[in-house]
Amino acid sequence: xxxxxxxxxxxxxxxxxxxxxxxxxxxxxxxxxxxxxxxxxxxxxxxxxxxxxxxxxxxxxxxxxxxxxxxxxxxxxxxxxxxxxxxxxxxxxxxxxxxxxxxxxxxxxxxxxxxxxxxxxxxxxxxxxxxxxxxxxxxxxxxxxxxxxxxxxxxxxxxxxxxxxxxxxxxxxxxxxxxxxxxxxxxxxxxxxxxxxxxxxxxxxxxxxxxxxxxxxxxxxxxxxxxxxxxxxxxxxxxxxxxxxxxxxxxxxxxxxxxxxxxxxxxxxxxxxxxxxxxxxxxxxxxxxxxxxxxxxxxxxxxxxxxxxxxxxxxxxxxxxxxxxxxxxxxxxxxxxxxxxxxxxxxxxxxxxxx
Amino acid sequence: xxxxxxxxxxxxxxxxxxxxxxxxxxxxxxxxxxxxxxxxxxxxxxxxxxxxxxxxxxxxxxxxxxxxxxxxxxxxxxxxxxxxxxxxxxxxxxxxxxxxxxxxxxxxxxxxxxxxxxxxxxxxxxxxxxxxxxxxxxxxxxxxxxxxxxxxxxxxxxxxxxxxxxxxxxxxxxxxxxxxxxxxxxxxxxxxxxxxxxxxxxxxxxxxxxxxxxxxxxxxxxxxxxxxxxxxxxxxxxxxxxxxxxxxxxxxxxxxxxxxxxxxxxxxxxxxxxxxxxxxxxxxxxxxxxx
Ligand SMILES: Nc1ncnc2c1ncn2[C@@H]1O[C@H](COP(=O)(O)OP(=O)(O)O)[C@@H](O)[C@H]1O
Ligand SMILES: [Mg+2]
Numbered sequence: 001x002x003x004x005x006x007x008x009x010x011x012x013x014x015x016x017x018x019x020x021x022x023x024x025x026x027x028x029x030x031x032x033x034x035x036x037x038x039x040x041x042x043x044x045x046x047x048x049x050x051x052x053x054x055x056x057x058x059x060x061x062x063x064x065x066x067x068x069x070x071x072x073x074x075x076x077x078x079x080x081x082x083x084x085x086x087x088x089x090x091x092x093x094x095x096x097x098x099x100x101x102x103x104x105x106x107x108x109x110x111x112x113x114x115x116x117x118x119x120x121x122x123x124x125x126x127x128x129x130x131x132x133x134x135x136x137x138x139x140x141x142x143x144x145x146x147x148x149x150x151x152x153x154x155x156x157x158x159x160x161x162x163x164x165x166x167x168x169x170x171x172x173x174x175x176x177x178x179x180x181x182x183x184x185x186x187x188x189x190x191x192x193x194x195x196x197x198x199x200x201x202x203x204x205x206x207x208x209x210x211x212x213x214x215x216x217x218x219x220x221x222x223x224x225x226x227x228x229x230x231x232x233x234x235x236x237x238x239x240x241x242x243x244x245x246x247x248x249x250x251x252x253x254x255x256x257x258x259x260x261x262x263x264x265x266x267x268x269x270x271x272x273x274x275x276x277x278x279x280x281x282x283x284x285x286x287x288x289x290x291x292x293x294x295x296x297x298x299x300x301x302x303x304x305x306x307x308x309x310x311x312x313x314x315x316x317x318x319x320x321x322x323x324x325x326x327x328x329x330x331x332x333x334x335x336x337x338x339x340x341x342x343x344x345x346x347x348x349x350x351x352x353x354x355x
Numbered sequence: 356x357x358x359x360x361x362x363x364x365x366x367x368x369x370x371x372x373x374x375x376x377x378x379x380x381x382x383x384x385x386x387x388x389x390x391x392x393x394x395x396x397x398x399x400x401x402x403x404x405x406x407x408x409x410x411x412x413x414x415x416x417x418x419x420x421x422x423x424x425x426x427x428x429x430x431x432x433x434x435x436x437x438x439x440x441x442x443x444x445x446x447x448x449x450x451x452x453x454x455x456x457x458x459x460x461x462x463x464x465x466x467x468x469x470x471x472x473x474x475x476x477x478x479x480x481x482x483x484x485x486x487x488x489x490x491x492x493x494x495x496x497x498x499x500x501x502x503x504x505x506x507x508x509x510x511x512x513x514x515x516x517x518x519x520x521x522x523x524x525x526x527x528x529x530x531x532x533x534x535x536x537x538x539x540x541x542x543x544x545x546x547x548x549x550x551x552x553x554x555x556x557x558x559x560x561x562x563x564x565x566x567x568x569x570x571x572x573x574x575x576x577x578x579x580x581x582x583x584x585x586x587x588x589x590x591x592x593x594x595x596x597x598x599x600x601x602x603x604x605x606x607x608x609x610x611x612x613x614x615x616x617x618x619x620x621x622x623x624x625x626x627x628x629x630x631x632x633x634x635x636x637x638x639x640x641x642x643x644x645x646x
Contacts, residue, residue: 049540051540070544071540072544080536081533084531086537086538086552088558097538098541101542101551145537
């Protein structure tokens with residue numbers, strides 16, 4: 001099913017929580033809605049589900065405006081962060097609940113529940129109450145309950161945030177595989193960029209109720225259109241440095257304190273901005289033996305296969321990624337080099353990319 | 356050493372509890388003993404000459420009076436009516452106050468709390484006029500007017516409602532929004548979501564309120580309201596029957612009064628024994644998620 005949000009807004013008691021959101025999701029697409037908590041993701045999802053009605057704008061399912069369609073008639077399945085399982089029912093009763101409401105025949109309920117239980121590995125716990133299940137199992141029951149009525153649209157609201165790290169990775173893969181197999185249009189809300197990057201076809205980034213950008217993960221990662229996205233997507237986060245752009249005999253340079261960094265022509269800002277921030281990913285800052293610029297090691301974060309080193313230079317902190325085994329200690333002096341082929345420039349005021 | 360001090364504390368606590376509950380226990384003991392005695396001297400049953408003895412079943416002879424069974428039935432109807440009325444009305448109002456946003460919501464909440472604290476006795480006169488007015492209506496007047504069981508039930512329900520609504524709202528507040536949303540998305544109408552998903556979560560709370568209302572109806576409300584607004588003996592409750600007994604027979608046979616009192620007390624005591632676990636919820640206010 002194709003979903004279109006046309007300029008939707010939502011106000012609670014006069015406070016706008018979602019502002020003029022336009023987004024269209026293609027049939028069978030996996031769309032992630034990414035943003036820090038409190039930015040209006042859940043509100044947006046609940047509007048799509050039919051729990052809230054938008055204060056302005058329209059929601060279209062396959063070209064049909066559904067603003068006034070009650071939730072029960074929208075053919076939507078939703079998985080909540082809290083799972084929202086019915087504690088007074090067994091796993092089996094939870095699974096078939098949507099079919100019970102639809103007054104489906106008993107045999108069909110049984111068949112569908114068995115199919116779901118098998119697919120999700122719940123056959124052994126069908127008679128248990130949700131409170132007797134592990135977090136991962138509860139998650140599966142919630143997923144099964146959302147899937148059993150064969151929804152045309154699947155909504156996830158931070159479904160993995162209550163699971164431990166290992167389980168999260170397993171479930172991530174499982175949800176993605178299921179979505180691919182069933183081909184159900186999916187909107188997946190998360191504040192975890194890794195989830196969004198690994199699972200979604202496209203990512204819609206929200207900030208303070210406003211849609212910042214939409215696009216495939218690589219695009220947002222390689223060409224962040226705004227400062228916010230540059231900072232939010234990518235791990236470890238991009239270094240954002242206050243620089244002054246200067247012209248030195250035809251060569252554009254970025255001045256960082258007393259340092260002068262040459263900017264390659266094809267990375268030069270296309271527009272003028274009075275205050276500029278230069279972005280460079282930690283991966284593109286390297287330790288060198290000779291030359292480079294001196295910096296003091298501030299903190300070392302070993303991450304197993306790599307170390308993140310945060311160093312101080314010219315009064316700012318810069319993080320860089322390096323292979324382990326450098327034997328550095330806090331306070332050591334290192335020499336670093338910026339790979340200027342990979343820098344970004346942003347207007348510090350508007351936050352827009354200058355590239 | 357620690358063991359010993361533990362024991363000391365325990366014994367000390369026991370002693371305090373015993374001392375505090377002693378008057379109550381003695382009261383009940385007296386009640387029980389005096390119903391089977393001609394006279395008592397303190398807790399000791401005595402005969403006419405003041406010696407130990409004088410046991411009798413005379414005091415329970417009221418059980419042969421058809422009127423007692425009539426008023427018992429009345430009391431039962433009265434208490435059940437209150438229970439059903441309070442539950443249905445508080446469940447609806449409590450749900451609305453907990454879940455819906457409507458003009459006057461805050462005001463209603465405040466008013467509910469105020470009314471709960473308001474001494475209902477001060478309303479008796481006003482209620483008299485209301486019941487009189489209802490009496491003048493055709494059909495309804497005969498059912499819910501002055502001097503009818505329906506009327507006094509209605510008044511008692513009204514008196515119990517503020518507490519009921521407030522408690523119910525508290526119970527509903529504990530049910531997560533997401534659960535209700537899930538129900539709506541799973542295909543429920545608003546009413547189905549309420550009935551199939553929300554209500555079962557708060558069943559223990561509802562149960563507690565029901566028992567509480569019944570006991571209140573059986574005991575507390577069954578005197579003042581029927582006494583004020585009912586003239587007919589046959590329409591009265593056990594409490595008014597008891598009152599009648601005290602005010603019409605002279606000298607008052609306290610043994611018999613005690614017997615009727617005990618008779619009225621039996622269902623309440625049974626209820627308390629069976630349901631004290633639930634009743635605690637009323638006082639602890641609300642509940643944790645139940646499996
Ligand atoms: N029902 C509501 N009434 C009032 N304010 C709300 C309601 N739901 C959400 N909000 C507010 O809207 C903002 C966005 O909430 P939400 O959509 O839950 O954010 P997210 O899911 O991105 O964390 C928050 O500031 C929250 O306090
Ligand atoms: Mg949320």
